[in-house]
Amino acid sequence: xxxxxxxxxxxxxxxxxxxxxxxxxxxxxxxxxxxxxxxxxxxxxxxxxxxxxxxxxxxxxxxxxxxxxxxxxxxxxxxxxxxxxxxxxxxxxxxxxxxxxxxxxxxxxxxxxxxxxxxxxxxxxxxxxxxxxxxxxxxxxxxxxxxxxxxxxxxxxxxxxxxxxxxxxxxxxxxxxxxxxxxxxxxxxxxxxxxxxxxxxxxxxxxxxxxxxxxxxxxxxxxxxxxxxxxxxxxxxxxxxxxxxxxxxxxxxxxxxxxxxxxxxxxxxxxxxxxxxxxxxxxxxxxxxxxxxxxxxxxxxxx
Amino acid sequence: xxxxxxxxxxxxxxxxxxxxxxxxxxxxxxxxxxxxxxxxxxxxxxxxxxxxxxxxxxxxxxxxxxxxxxxxxxxxxxxxxxxxxxxxxxxxxxxxxxxxxxxxxxxxxxxxxxxxxxxxxxxxxxxxxxxxxxxxxxxxxxxxxxxxxxxxxxxxxxxxxxxxxxxxxxxxxxxxxxxxxxxxxxxxxxxxxxxxxxxxxxxxxxxxxxxxxxxxxxxxxxxxxxxxxxxxxxxxxxxxxxxxxxxxxxxxxxxxxxxxxxxxxxxxxxxxxxxxxxxxxxxxxxxxxxxxxxxxxxxxxxxxxxxxxxxxxxxxxxxxxxxxxxxxxxxxxxxxxxxxxxxxxxxxxxxxxxxxxxxxxxxxxxxxxxxxxxxxxxxxxx
Ligand SMILES: Cc1ncc(C[n+]2csc(CCOP(=O)(O)OP(=O)(O)O)c2C)c(N)n1
Ligand SMILES: [Mg+2]
Numbered sequence: 001x002x003x004x005x006x007x008x009x010x011x012x013x014x015x016x017x018x019x020x021x022x023x024x025x026x027x028x029x030x031x032x033x034x035x036x037x038x039x040x041x042x043x044x045x046x047x048x049x050x051x052x053x054x055x056x057x058x059x060x061x062x063x064x065x066x067x068x069x070x071x072x073x074x075x076x077x078x079x080x081x082x083x084x085x086x087x088x089x090x091x092x093x094x095x096x097x098x099x100x101x102x103x104x105x106x107x108x109x110x111x112x113x114x115x116x117x118x119x120x121x122x123x124x125x126x127x128x129x130x131x132x133x134x135x136x137x138x139x140x141x142x143x144x145x146x147x148x149x150x151x152x153x154x155x156x157x158x159x160x161x162x163x164x165x166x167x168x169x170x171x172x173x174x175x176x177x178x179x180x181x182x183x184x185x186x187x188x189x190x191x192x193x194x195x196x197x198x199x200x201x202x203x204x205x206x207x208x209x210x211x212x213x214x215x216x217x218x219x220x221x222x223x224x225x226x227x228x229x230x231x232x233x234x235x236x237x238x239x240x241x242x243x244x245x246x247x248x249x250x251x252x253x254x255x256x257x258x259x260x261x262x263x264x265x266x267x268x269x270x271x272x273x274x275x276x277x278x279x280x281x282x283x284x285x286x287x288x289x290x291x292x293x294x295x296x297x298x299x300x301x302x303x
Numbered sequence: 304x305x306x307x308x309x310x311x312x313x314x315x316x317x318x319x320x321x322x323x324x325x326x327x328x329x330x331x332x333x334x335x336x337x338x339x340x341x342x343x344x345x346x347x348x349x350x351x352x353x354x355x356x357x358x359x360x361x362x363x364x365x366x367x368x369x370x371x372x373x374x375x376x377x378x379x380x381x382x383x384x385x386x387x388x389x390x391x392x393x394x395x396x397x398x399x400x401x402x403x404x405x406x407x408x409x410x411x412x413x414x415x416x417x418x419x420x421x422x423x424x425x426x427x428x429x430x431x432x433x434x435x436x437x438x439x440x441x442x443x444x445x446x447x448x449x450x451x452x453x454x455x456x457x458x459x460x461x462x463x464x465x466x467x468x469x470x471x472x473x474x475x476x477x478x479x480x481x482x483x484x485x486x487x488x489x490x491x492x493x494x495x496x497x498x499x500x501x502x503x504x505x506x507x508x509x510x511x512x513x514x515x516x517x518x519x520x521x522x523x524x525x526x527x528x529x530x531x532x533x534x535x536x537x538x539x540x541x542x543x544x545x546x547x548x549x550x551x552x553x554x555x556x557x558x559x560x561x562x563x564x565x566x567x568x569x570x571x572x573x574x575x576x577x578x579x580x581x582x583x584x585x586x587x588x589x590x591x592x593x594x595x596x597x598x599x600x601x602x603x604x605x606x607x608x609x610x611x612x613x614x615x616x617x618x619x620x621x622x623x624x625x626x627x628x629x630x631x632x633x634x635x636x637x638x639x640x641x642x643x644x645x646x647x648x649x650x651x652x653x654x655x656x657x658x659x660x661x662x663x664x665x666x667x668x669x670x671x672x673x674x675x676x677x678x679x680x681x682x683x684x685x
Contacts, residue, residue: 045389045420049420055419066418066419066420068389068393068418069389069393070364070366070393103363104363104364105334105363105364107363130335132337133335133336133337133340134335134337134340134344136335136340136343136344136361137361138361139363148340148344148347149333149335149343149344149347149359149361150347150361151344151347151348151351152351152352153351154347154350154351
């Protein structure tokens, strides 16, 4: 297994339509590098439907099936079956979906494919909102964030869905989280996903400068803070066991991660101090991060 | 007109959101989709600013949006939502249920087509839902979108039928126009609170809704719906008359422009294309426009009345911004049905599908097109 950062076989053309600093293009560059030529992609409606290129262009040197929004895992199941029927068992079928297409509208099809243990790879770019349509809340939107459907004082009041726990409950062969700020780990997980047979699931922390209201040059820094504050822990689930891949020695307070993002700006007053109500929300967010981390680690100690 | 009302310069989508507010809608289940999204964003913003007293909920799909709307409406709460293209397609099953549960829900659909992806003006989404039992209105201006939503609730609640107000993507939804935004009191006087009916849940009189109906009596349910549909055109005209008394703007099921015994050609069109045609007519005194505002049920009574004055040689040209997998487009099919037994030569033109612009020059090309003996539809500007 090579653990360098380099793209070995460039399967993505330059000039794709992502915003500056968009996580989608970078995420897919690594996926397509590792999965190579013998791969078919299924892409439901999401920002990547646009980034992949308007007709007649195609950002990838692979086939892409643009699927309906709710239907990527079902469409991929059909592509798999059709390929298998023609003896093309080696061809990988990879879904590239957003969080809306995974946590919300696509959940039924995802659950169906997972429980049938379809031999497909499902990769979710979790940027925490419906970004293609302009930053509306999804059930992956983190607590405290402002979106266009939960504006100002109506910011997101509940915690995002714990999708990894749902995937785990389906007892699939391999699932993991990954971050573009930890490329070795990310590449390793793509290799692992490729190596396994059956339903494989990867959730990547999605970088989105316009949606998170961050500067493009801070994108990777913010992604690193997400991991180092335990807001987005890196772990794998293999044979029903959690395995944490990165344990920050001194986890930084989650406020350090939130503070850089305009979508949480209202939680911090202009002089950097917090008012009481906001400090309660920030404490809630920190508590949730801690609890989930312990839950994750708890499982580890049980091994 | 009772008084001069404030003019605002707003987009079609804002007009739809403001209409929902003016109708004192209580519940808006929502899911984003271009080009509808700014409607629900605007509603979310008005609620956050406490300008609107309603509950907007982010749902997980349009199937859930329409199902939640159904549930809320069944309790008697005035319910609104908006969607586009894929969202409406995905809700198809629920559209039937809403119509046959007889729920007076009003929605705004900002039209766009299906696969391959396209987000631009096209009426294939709503027109392909013409058989779901909903009333359909096609709006030509932001004003008409706003007014049709207000009238929509009036008609919907009278007939216990759902209403879909359709607006053109971008040309309407994202274009700013002068809109007369009526005072709340005027809307309240036109549209009083919704009354409970036999189709609403009442805790004190328990009953079951939608349970299995055996073959011997299933047809009765369809017939009741059919009877309501049959008077929908008259109700539309009536609601338009009442509306004009309070607001000063007149609406019917259709609008005839420059149609008389000297008219040699009539263009039949919906939504924003009709505005372009109006501009072209000045150059063509022998050409008329038949604007279809109420599309479902198809306004056969109004059309028959208008065509009485027209000479039998007059050409009819339907303009179809939709593709239905049939040789003729949807407007053409319906017009032929409305003109059954009459002998007007009738032609069909596919124009503006997938959002292609239909400028005045295209309208002129259509007017001057030599159809000859050709009865096949023409794909203009392709
Ligand atoms: C049935 C249906 N509803 C709504 C849409 C509109 N739509 C297209 S992309 C998108 C947002 C996708 O969000 P997400 O899955 O999180 O991916 P992202 O754009 O953030 O990458 C939406 C709502 C659609 N295409 N189909
Ligand atoms: Mg997203």
